Amino acid sequence: MIGIIDYGMGNLHSVSKALERLDLSYVLTEDTEELAKADGLILPGVGSFHDAMNILKEKKQVDFIKQWVADGKPLLGICLGMQLLFDGSEENGDTEGLGFLPGYARLFPGKSEKDVSYKVPHMGWNKLQFKQPDHAMLTNIEEGHVYFVHSYVMRTDAKDILLATADYFGEVPAIVGKKNVIGTQFHPEKSSRIGMQLLENFGKMVAEGRNINE
Amino acid sequence: MITKRIIPCLDVKEGRVVKGVQFVGLRDAGDPVELSTFYDEQGADELVFLDISASHEGRKTMVEVVKEVAGTLAIPFTVGGGIHSVDDMRTILRAGADKVSLNTAAVKRPELIREGADYFGVQCMVVAIDAKYDEELGSWRIYTHGGRTPTDWEVTDWAKEVVRRGAGEILLTSMDQDGAKNGFDMGLTETVNNAVSVPVIASGGAGAKEDFVDVFEKTRADAALAASIFHYKETSVEEVKKYLREKGVRVR
Numbered sequence: 155m156i157g158i159i160d161y162g163m164g165n166l167h168s169v170s171k172a173l174e175r176l177d178l179s180y181v182l183t184e185d186t187e188e189l190a191k192a193d194g195l196i197l198p199g200v201g202s203f204h205d206a207m208n209i210l211k212e213k214k215q216v217d218f219i220k221q222w223v224a225d226g227k228p229l230l231g232i233c234l235g236m237q238l239l240f241d242g243s244e245e246n247g248d249t250e251g252l253g254f255l256p257g258y259a260r261l262f263p264g265k266s267e268k269d270v271s272y273k274v275p276h277m278g279w280n281k282l283q284f285k286q287p288d289h290a291m292l293t294n295i296e297e298g299h300v301y302f303v304h305s306y307v308m309r310t311d312a313k314d315i316l317l318a319t320a321d322y323f324g325e326v327p328a329i330v331g332k333k334n335v336i337g338t339q340f341h342p343e344k345s346s347r348i349g350m351q352l353l354e355n356f357g358k359m360v361a362e363g364r365n366i367n368e
Numbered sequence: 369m370i371t372k373r374i375i376p377c378l379d380v381k382e383g384r385v386v387k388g389v390q391f392v393g394l395r396d397a398g399d400p401v402e403l404s405t406f407y408d409e410q411g412a413d414e415l416v417f418l419d420i421s422a423s424h425e426g427r428k429t430m431v432e433v434v435k436e437v438a439g440t441l442a443i444p445f446t447v448g449g450g451i452h453s454v455d456d457m458r459t460i461l462r463a464g465a466d467k468v469s470l471n472t473a474a475v476k477r478p479e480l481i482r483e484g485a486d487y488f489g490v491q492c493m494v495v496a497i498d499a500k501y502d503e504e505l506g507s508w509r510i511y512t513h514g515g516r517t518p519t520d521w522e523v524t525d526w527a528k529e530v531v532r533r534g535a536g537e538i539l540l541t542s543m544d545q546d547g548a549k550n551g552f553d554m555g556l557t558e559t560v561n562n563a564v565s566v567p568v569i570a571s572g573g574a575g576a577k578e579d580f581v582d583v584f585e586k587t588r589a590d591a592a593l594a595a596s597i598f599h600y601k602e603t604s605v606e607e608v609k610k611y612l613r614e615k616g617v618r619v620r
Binding site for chain 1: 438488566
């Protein structure tokens with residue numbers, strides 16, 4: 155069973171509906187005792203990094219998630235949920251994240267190195283480029299288009315955590331992973347067939363109870 | 369790189385799609401769920417639902433429609449019409465919509481955009497702008513109430529204002545071109561694109577697949593929205609995207 159962490163942020167309905175379509179059982183709750191019974195966790199989220207961390211702290215979910223990861227159980231962060239897995243973000247004032255992955259979220263500058271101005275947020279369908287095509291998360295997926303919507307982008311020097319990237323006036327980490335911690339910057343639940351396959355792949359890892367990258 | 373989006377728009381009244389959709393092979397052409405699945409399969413990148421219900425019951429029905437659509441659709445969708453408060457936004461977003469679109473309510477009380485953006489994030493906040501060229505103004509004037517009521521706002525001023533207040537995207541409809549079927553309004557679309565840094569959806573005037581190539585080649589529009597051209601099968605989403613691809617416009 156998959157536990158979807160409800161912390162009042164984000165479109166939980168579409169994530170849970172996507173799991174229903176895949177016939178994956180889930181529980182959607184903020185109650186960590188209930189979540190503890192799950193085999194894998196999803197941390198969804200839209201909204202601001204600062205607010206999200208505050209709510210996670212208020213609801214005493216931070217320690218729970220940290221213990222979960224330390225126990226080697228699978229965790230999938232989606233969109234803001236992915237950014238929360240990193241060291242921190244400059245959104246609404248510098249805020250510390252969960253710290254599972256090295257990197258920091260920065261506002262898209264809106265101007266490229268060649269001084270071309272571009273739209274922020276990065277909104278719409280962009281193409282995946284695989285960095286680790288053999289990774290279990292990418293099973294049965296081709297380098298197709300997925301749906302992004304975000305104004306802050308992860309900056310990281312740790313190339314080994316990049317499973318797939320997209321190009322938006324520079325490299326955008328699209329799927330990241332380190333052992334049992336996985337994140338997607340885009341919304342798999344809104345990314346048509348590829349997104350559904352990704353969720354299915356995560357479901358498979360959860361069912362098999364194995365650590366990612368092992 | 370990011371692709372250009374093609375967005376069919378569905379008008380929903382009391383839970384039913386109106387404007388006489390003419391599809392063969394659909395069991396129920398007025399069913400929003402069935403139609404949205406059809407467009408999804410055709411390769412639509414997003415959908416917009418405009419609730420034109422006049423009654424309170426109609427609005428409630430819309431929430432049920434949103435829930436059903438969210439349960440079947442694996443692409444993003446926006447809901448507009450009848451959203452006047454943060455509570456209205458919450459109801460629609462919690463039902464499963466990805467974005468809400470404000471129009472008249474934003475002009476009446478622009479703070480509403482910021483209230484929504486603070487709560488749900490700018491990516492959820494679309495502001496729909498209906499604009500019509502005004503000789504006296506020498507530019508485009510903003511209208512509300514489905515294009516019936518003129519305002520004092522000039523289009524670039526208003527576009528900048530809504531972005532400053534937290535709009536993450538602008539759905540820009542040319543009232544001059546709407547229904548004319550001879551192409552999008554390039555002047556209006558580019559004017560607004562030059563004024564703001566958020567994505568702009570061009571709307572009003574699509575009459576043929578060539579119009580979509582035009583708007584993406586001649587303006588910086590990020591997406592193009594159309595209704596009747598798709599509903600009446602004058603062309604299809606599939607055909608439009610194939611044509612865009614042939615012409616070198618990046619699409620999914």
